Amino acid sequence: MSGCPRCGESLEAGHQFCVHCGRPLEEEPPVGPCTECAVSEGRGHRFCVRCGRPVGRATDAAGRSPAAVIVGIAGLSVTAVCALLLPLDLLALAISYADIFQNLYHSIYQVNLWLPVRIFLFDLSGPSLQAYFVLITIGVAASVAYILLRSADVMRKEPTAEGAKRTPLYSVCTLTFAAAAFQVGFFLLAALFGQGTGYEPEIDQWKLMFGLLNASIFEEINDRVFLLGLPMLILVVVARRKAMPLWRYVVGGFGVTPAAVVLILFSATMFGISHYESWGWVKVIPATAAGIAFGYLFVRFGLYAAVTAHFITDYMQSVLWLAPGAALPYGLLIIVLTAAGAVMLLQHSAMGLRFLADWRRKDFWTGEDVTTP
Numbered sequence: 001m002s003g004c005p006r007c008g009e010s011l012e013a014g015h016q017f018c019v020h021c022g023r024p025l026e027e028e029p030p031v032g033p034c035t036e037c038a039v040s041e042g043r044g045h046r047f048c049v050r051c052g053r054p055v056g057r058a059t060d061a062a063g064r065s066p067a068a069v070i071v072g073i074a075g076l077s078v079t080a081v082c083a084l085l086l087p088l089d090l091l092a093l094a095i096s097y098a099d100i101f102q103n104l105y106h107s108i109y110q111v112n113l114w115l116p117v118r119i120f121l122f123d124l125s126g127p128s129l130q131a132y133f134v135l136i137t138i139g140v141a142a143s144v145a146y147i148l149l150r151s152a153d154v155m156r157k158e159p160t161a162e163g164a165k166r167t168p169l170y171s172v173c174t175l176t177f178a179a180a181a182f183q184v185g186f187f188l189l190a191a192l193f194g195q196g197t198g199y200e201p202e203i204d205q206w207k208l209m210f211g212l213l214n215a216s217i218f219e220e221i222n223d224r225v226f227l228l229g230l231p232m233l234i235l236v237v238v239a240r241r242k243a244m245p246l247w248r249y250v251v252g253g254f255g256v257t258p259a260a261v262v263l264i265l266f267s268a269t270m271f272g273i274s275h276y277e278s279w280g281w282v283k284v285i286p287a288t289a290a291g292i293a294f295g296y297l298f299v300r301f302g303l304y305a306a307v308t309a310h311f312i313t314d315y316m317q318s319v320l321w322l323a324p325g326a327a328l329p330y331g332l333l334i335i336v337l338t339a340a341g342a343v344m345l346l347q348h349s350a351m352g353l354r355f356l357a358d359w360r361r362k363d364f365w366t367g368e369d370v371t372t373p
Contacts, residue, residue, distance in 0.1 A: 071347050074340040075174045076164060081337060082173035082312060085319070086144055089311065092318035093137070093209065100206045104129045109214075114222055114274035133210065136217040140311050143304040147172060168301045175293040176309045177341030178348050180316070183286035184338050190282050205321065212314035219271070220306045223291060224298040225250060227267035232260060241365040253302035257367035258359055264295035293348075 109129050113119040124132050151167035164170055203211075233249035236242045236259075248254045268291030275287040290313065297305040319330050362368065 071343055072161065072165075074343040075170060075347075076161060078177050078337055078340045078344065079164065079167075079170045079173040081333070082176070083148075083169060085316075086148070086308075086312065088322065089315040089318045090141065090144065092315065092321045093213065095322070096206060096209055097137075100210050101130055101133060103204075103206050104133055104210065111218075113226070115227070115270065118277070133213075136214055139217045140213060140307060143307040144311065146304045147301075147308050168305050171300065172297060172305050172309045172312070174341075174344040175297060175348060176312050177337055178345035179286075179290040179293045179341075180313065181338050181341035181345050182289045185342070186286050186289075187282070195282050209321075213311070215314055216307050216311040219274075220294065220298070220303060220310055223267050223271040223274075224252065224295060224303060224306050227270050228252075228260075228263045228295055228298060229303075231263055231266075235259060236365065239365065243366055251303050252298040252306065254299060255367060256296065256299050256355070258362055258364045260299045260367075261355070264292060264299060267295050268292040 105126055107129060108123055108125040109132070110123055111121045113121060147168050151169035154167045155163055157163070158166065229250045229252055232254065233246055236249065237246070244254060254260070268288050271291035271294075272284040272286075272288030275283040279287075294306040294309055297309055316334070320327055323330075
């Protein structure tokens with residue numbers, strides 16, 4: 001089993017066309033990046049075009065460099081812990097749900113678009129705000145459930161370490177903690193120059209939980225759908241380069257192409273700037289980095305993956321809401337995960353740079369190799 005080079009969906013061997021986006025496939029689908037040097041392989045390649053390493057499902061762990069082994073252990077460890085934390089995040093929300101719901105009845109929430117200038121839309125209060133809370137809860141829960149089900153399906157078909165690396169959950173977790181490692185490193189660097197993090201000192205827990213849950217849905221719709229998916233839809237229609245049903249551009253999962261990368265960077269920049277008003281400049285760069293990760297997940301898998309990654313990021317402290325006395329062991333766990341995230345940050349950065357290095361070889365709209373033999 002491998003993935004479609006356009007939309008990334010898992011495919012069974014022998015398919016001539018992708019069952020998800022309709023893309024014609026050659027006899028052998030792509031086998032993914034080389035585990036040694038991370039160069040993306042072409043269709044039918046049995047050996048890496050750069051380092052000569054065997055690629056594909058026939059490749060085993062024997063002969064891997066220490067760096068490749070470290071990356072594999074870091075990625076799988078982060079994914080395993082992340083899979084355990086997700087139910088705890090939902091449990092923390094469920095325990096506080098009645099309290100949040102009740103407090104929202106007496107609250108007012110201002111709905112704004114950030115493009116990146118704030119555009120007021122309307123106010124929600126009382127029952128309408130409670131209904132909105134229910135809707136965003138359903139959106140987050142559905143996203144988490146869907147990514148777990150899809151990942152479980154991949155593992156059922158390919159129950160190996162390599163199969164785990166092909167799951168949406170692996171990409172979500174490794175990119176989430178890669179972005180977290182970048183944020184920690186940036187805040188430490190900022191602290192050396194006497195800059196604070198810009199975080200609000202005190203806020204009621206129910207307000208914090210509602211705000212973070214809302215960000216997982218609303219910010220992803222604002223920054224990924226409105227600033228990435230819809231512009232991509234408009235561009236492919238105007239350029240007459242539509243490669244799949246139009247709705248896929250709106251909900252994501254249309255594949256990583258040079259055109260998509262441009263819009264990922266644009267939407268991530270707008271996402272970062274939108275954090276300036278509440279957090280200050282020190283939050284802009286880390287938020288931009290997270291926006292790149294969320295944008296990639298939106299393009300590669302769909303809105304559900306970006307929502308899940310955002311939820312994991314914002315609800316990372318949920319264990320402390322459930323068990324305040326676990327601050328020390330949980331803090332140590334987060335330090336270990338952040339270290340593993342730093343490894344994945346290097347890995348994902350290397351793969352991103354190699355994608356950019358091959359930019360001229362790829363069709364701007366489809367991402368297919370346009371070089372002639």
